[in-house]
Amino acid sequence: MDFFDALVRYETSLWNHLDRRLGHAGAVSLATLTAVRVVDRYRGTCRVQELRADLGITVGAASKLVDRLERDGLALRRANPDDGRSSLIDLTPTGAEALADGVEALEDALDHQLGNEPDLMSVTDFLVRVDAKLHALTAEVAR
Amino acid sequence: MDFFDALVRYETSLWNHLDRRLGHAGAVSLATLTAVRVVDRYRGTCRVQELRADLGITVGAASKLVDRLERDGLALRRANPDDGRSSLIDLTPTGAEALADGVEALEDALDHQLGNEPDLMSVTDFLVRVDAKLHALTAEVAR
DNA sequence: AAAGATTGACTAATCAATCTTG
DNA sequence: CAAGATTGATTAGTCAATCTTT
Secondary structure, eight states, rough: HHHHHHHHOOOOOHHHHHHHHHHHHTTHHHHHHHHHHHHHHTTTTTTHHHHHHTTTTTHHHHHHHHHHHTTSEEEEEEEETTTTTTTEEEEHHHHHHHHHHHHHHHHHHHHEEEOTTTTTHHHHHHHHHHHHHHHHHEEEEEE | HHHHHHHHHHHHHHHHHHHHHHHHHHOOOHHHHHHHHHHHHHTTTTHHHHHHHHOOOHHHHHHHHHHHHHHHHHHEEEEEOOOOOEEEEEEOOOHHHHHHHHHHHHHHHHHHHHOOOTHHHHHHHHHHHHHHHHHHHHHHHOO
16 A cells, blocks of 8 residues: 555656646646657557557547647647548647657756666666556456 | 656556456545545544645645535535634545445555565655655745 | 635546447 | 547546635
8 A cells, every 4th residue: 555655646746746847948738748759659650549548548538639739739630541440640840849848858857856866777667567567467357 | 757657657557457446346436535545544634735735636626625525425524623714524434434445445456466566665665755855856946 | 914725717537429430 | 340539428637816714
């Protein structure tokens, strides 16, 4: 229980802290930056599905998220040549700029916050490992 | 950046997974359980402020959260004898029962999920330590 | 004036129903 | 019929304005 409490608590405070920092730096919100980073990661092959999976939200939420990215001029849907059911999502030049600026501000804030932590790598490995176990278990339960 | 991504990703998947487990066990949602646990932790001295601080939400959100707890019969506001501006929040018998059932289900799920992790303590310590540093820094920046 | 809380307008999530394409 | 996506109704968060008590 202690671990769970510490995890939730720290994730929340770090998220809020970084979001405030981004705002102060004139960058997009951390939520928007996180979404834009996913779109960029898939380089022209990002569908609503990818956003759903990577962000841990529902398809409906992911669809509305893309609506907002389009509305704000950060991304655009384009027809998927391989599957008429889905669109592919690309960053606009404005979106690419917001990504670059946001990532720079985020890296600065993280470095300032965690640059001196020697155990960062091992804790990261732990988180990645237990997350993988969790997904294996969830897939198993779903059967 | 890797650490931040892993942290957010794992916190999200663990939260969603546990929430599903609680639902399956017939318990309250993880969000509700988290709130009820805070109310219980302060044992008769819980105000809206305590919920705000412990849950990392705004006062407005905390106030509405108490509205919902009251609406669902889990908690009640009572006049604060020491300060007329605030109320003290107590669990009802129903709320205490939801707490006990929910905690049991949560502990089961967590044990099943993380019972075999040897590094749990050290990772917990890390999270608690960096969270404390973050709060010190935030307080400093606010000045 | 400052602190605690509440409320209203807005934003973003959920679920379920629906539509289209494979 | 499955899979991908969208939409509408509901739920919960934010911020800002307001009210009461200290």
